[in-house]
Amino acid sequence: MNIARRSILGGLPMAAAGLLGGTARAAEGGMSIALSARAVGTLDPTKTVLGADNWACRQIFDTLVVPQDGTFAITPAEFKPSLAQSWDSSADARTWTFHLRQNVLWQKDQGEMTSEDVAFSFGRLIDPKVVVSNKVLYANIATVEAVDKYTVRFTLNRPDPLFCGSSVYTMSANIVPKRAYTERGDAFGQDPVGSGAYQTEKLELNKGVTLRGFDKHFAGAPVVKQLQVLYVLDTTARTLAFLSGQVDMIEGARTPGWMQSMQSRKPGIKFDATKPGSINTLHLNLTRKPLDDLRVRQAIRCAIDSQSLANAYGAMGAPMWGVSPTDFAGSVSTDSLPPELRYPYDPERAKKLLADAGYPTGVAISAFTSQREDYSAIMLMVQEQLRKANINLNLKIIDHTSMQNDNRRDLNSMAMESSSYPPVPTQALLQQLSSGAVVKSDSTGGGNYSHYGVAMPGVDTLLEKALDEPDFTKRAALCQDVERQVLRDLPDIGLLTLSYVIARNPRIDVGYPVQSGYAYWPLRRAKIVA
């Protein structure tokens, strides 16, 4: 099947220019990574919303604790020291004390990192007058205080056995230097000072950031002295730059078949992929006909083949059964479920359920989604699967900002949501399924687009119980109860998880296997091996 393809593209002397030849421009200095973004937004970790900015920030700043490189810490015991050397919590998991590492230096000669900087950093996150991204992650923190020069104490409103995962190891909670941050003001985003392994050397808004190793980093200087974080929006442009050897790593495209086609193009390419990656779920608006009927929702669940959605993405995709990925604590997997909650793919059963609900000829539903590549591709496949079960989805594809806006105004019947959560069992549930987060037509509501818990009884009581539970194992078990209840009511359908993928030239060795984690990882340990 490849013959004809070769005759078009395969005739190119690509290998000569290419990947394994080592003629790469990037080889001259250090290494480079090209990410999908138009221009540098801000390198203030408390304000970034762009994936590419996050990448740079991850190299420049440190958090108090970290998981093992290349993983997510699923349980509290898995966190490792970073700026904090040790930590302990009270029995009720409401008071957390962190003992800081000593002699940690700020970049650009800004002195030593102390508890004052930590208290300042978290103080901003919980100050209602300060705008930071993902503020909701810090809402549980009641106070933060510097006990002495190297000790910081947090008190929480409610117990949180996984405080390190839900608040401390998050992007906005990177520690910033109090003095430099205050002095620089808004300009901090263009001239950041962190304690991380790389510091900014040059920032070109439209091109990217050149980072230089920070020799005085507490864990030692990084192996590769120069790291270029390039901003290249267009997938084709990025792919071509990678194949020509001009850049060492590129952000992959979240389109079906991308990974497979790259693999067949150049077998030598390495892929670093996070599992689970983004969590893609489909909210069914319970206030709209015919979605208010449980049988219709069950029909939709039966008509969607999560496994084949995942297959389309090759190794990037994995099917979902509940609304949390199976890798996370508090999730449910298909074999642990009672048979009536398993919903195997069965379009015929879907048709029967529709007939029972009074729609023997099928239903038509209007919905919109974003033109961002992952949203549109997944929804196009869902649309096609639903069609086989007589569910006609009139799908309008609009730009991403309009979709966000219109979803927030409760204008959608079926809103697909791609989100990335750390493995904190309650977080996604709280933001997408609790009655407190219900969407409102004046856009003052939250991300519960199905009206679950308002249009019908939901999981609020169970969630409250989970949030008051200081024991992690018991908390996870309560979240599984929530999952089962959600599968019974079907306000939200798990579609698939989609790995965040970086394609890597084999001349670079990241230094550890990338298995899971956020959509960015430290490159401090990376080496050039060829």
Add this chain to the structure above:
Amino acid sequence: MLRTIGQRLADSVPTLLLVVTLVFLALRLLPGDPALVALGENATPDQLDLFRHRMGLDIPLWRQYLVFLKDLATLNFGTSFMNQIPILDLLAASLPYTLALTAAATAVGVALGVPLGVLAATRRGRTADTVARLLALLGFTVPDFYLAALLLIWLALGWGWFPINGLGESLPDQLYHLVLPAVTLGVVKAAFISRLTRSALLDVLGRDYVRTAWAKGAQAGRVIYRHALRNALLPVATGLSVSILSTLSGSVAIELIFGRPGLGSLLIGAIETRDYPVIQADLVVFAVLVVAVNLAMDLLAVAIDPRLRT
């Protein structure tokens, strides 16, 4: 002369004002919330309100408009909603690339298009004419971004003659990076210019004074270059100004494929994030460029044909 320029500039003020007003209104019709984009989807309502307040989005529209006009009059472009970077910095990081690309593409277009047009006109109806016209048509029929992709795949990825994307460091390197995008846009431009040159030249060649020159036995080359081309320049120059303006704003797809910054890229990005002040500033700069290019062409026209001087 100075008075003419002054007059033209004064004339353009109401048009500019209308343009910016239209833009201001159109932006507010766009669905989408800059606050939600800047703060991310997990933002709480309080935070969104706080952000809107800081950015002056919570006051009535007419007051926002007045603030906008005042800022415009005092040349205060403000800062971006997304990252508080001064918009002048954003423009400075984009405008030079747009100007460089437009200049290079125009140079390629003129260098290819004018000789092709002359060839076609002087050999009218013969093979050279047909070939020249077909070449021009071919340049016209291929969408520029498509041509860009083809050139990239063959010349840059396949043969490694050119860099794939980026801007380059030193000046020669930067020029080297400019070649492929400029050639892509230039070829499309050449198609347009050669058509224009051909028809303008044919028109002039048919006029009496040229016929007289022929009859007097002047050499063909001299007739074409001394008399005909000079007079044919006027419509070509007018056409060129249209073409330059469309490249200034319309090379977005090319910028995207070659990973280059530019006014067009800045605009599309700002539209995506609903960064109103950036969109407004970008379009104001563009409108000023329109006025400047048109003025330059008027002056050029006077230089070519002094009778136009009033």
Add this chain to the structure above:
Amino acid sequence: MTATAVLLRRPVGTLAAIVLVLLVLVAIFAPALSPYDPLTQSVMQANLAPSAAHWFGTDQFGRDVFSRVLTGTRSSLLLGTISPAIAAIAGCALGILGGYFGGVTDRVVGRAIDLLLCFPELLLGILVSAALGPGFWELVAALGLAFLPRFARIARASTLSVRREPYIEASLSVGCRHALVIWRHVLPNVSGPIMVVLTLWVATAIRLEATLSFLGLGTQAPAPSWGNIIRDGLNNLFGSPWPIISAGIAISVTVLAFNLFGDAVRDLLDVELDE
């Protein structure tokens, strides 16, 4: 001149006309001609090379590229003709109004034309499609508005030259109403140049649709248009190059045909244009 004579004297124009007729037929009968439903996906059949079953192969969703290109003819041709046609009608109305009545009307029309001419077509297309959201009719509106001033300018110029003719005054003095004069004398004079410009702008409209689709502002998935086939195809270049090759050729052939046809019409009508 008889029809045969026209054919013989202008083989290129005739060929272009034949191609255009074929394209229209393809657009009309696309569903019948397509071997597959252009929207049906098959993950197992993704990125196939051309074969007897799939003449142009399949895309990353396993959809048949040949069927998609055929169906794409519809939206490309429809958009390519409707948007300039709307622009021509509205532009003519404005231009004639200004040129015929002169005075304040003309100054308003003139100012409006100047204003719109400030924006090159693509920029206006971007702005309008951004404001209205992506979609077929939104794009028609965007391109229609972008083309309008160019038609208005030509209509106005032609009207101005006709307006000075003595027979217009004569008709008015014998009591003819303005509407009748415009219908009888102005419109026929304006329609020649407009027709020529129309065919040329059809070509531009098809190219712009492709560019706007490439920028994500054009025809929206899953409906195929040549522009979005290329857009999706570029991102899947190494999966299969056939979508961009076939849609690219389709665009080039169509634009070429409209251009050559437009040239032939211009020569036939012997219209002078200072475009």
